Amino acid sequence: MSDTAITRGAHHIGLTVPDLPKARGFFVDTLGFSQVGEVPDYPAVFLTDGSIMITLWQAENPASAVPFDRKNVIGLHHLALNVDGADALDAVHDKLKASDGVDVEFAPEPLGGGPTRHMMCAIPGGIRVEFIAAGG
Numbered sequence: 001m002s003d004t005a006i007t008r009g010a011h012h013i014g015l016t017v018p019d020l021p022k023a024r025g026f027f028v029d030t031l032g033f034s035q036v037g038e039v040p041d042y043p044a045v046f047l048t049d050g051s052i053m054i055t056l057w058q059a060e061n062p063a064s065a066v067p068f069d070r071k072n073v074i075g076l077h078h079l080a081l082n083v084d085g086a087d088a089l090d091a092v093h094d095k096l097k098a099s100d101g102v103d104v105e106f107a108p109e110p111l112g113g114g115p116t117r118h119m120m121c122a123i124p125g126g127i128r129v130e131f132i133a134a135g136g
Helices: 020-030 086-097
Strands: 012-017 034-039 044-048 053-058 079-082 103-110 117-122 128-133
Touching: 012 020, 020 034, 020 044, 020 053, 086 103, 086 117, 086 128
Parallel strands: 012 053, 079 128
Antiparallel strands: 034 044, 044 053, 103 117, 117 128
């Protein structure tokens, strides 16, 4: 941990999604997150895996919203989540391949030639999520 940094990790990540129930379902039903709150009038839901909280907001008009283009739009490129080892990463990959609305960008592979492995997908609504299993 840095003695000079004034922050101490992420408190939460907020994502605007085109379909709040589908995005919530992905995190809760597919990844096992728990819902810890909601604001129905906003509308938003608050989810956690016990380490990080993710806030999902419903886009006001998804039909006119511009999808993220990782090469041309400023903003979140992707969200990266840790998993507990290579076996867990393979299990996540298998689960995501069978999940509706999930587009697996690439299967688990070494990250930068080292022992760490990762994979990337787009969840329902198109947000890119990376899963990482630290190696070594």
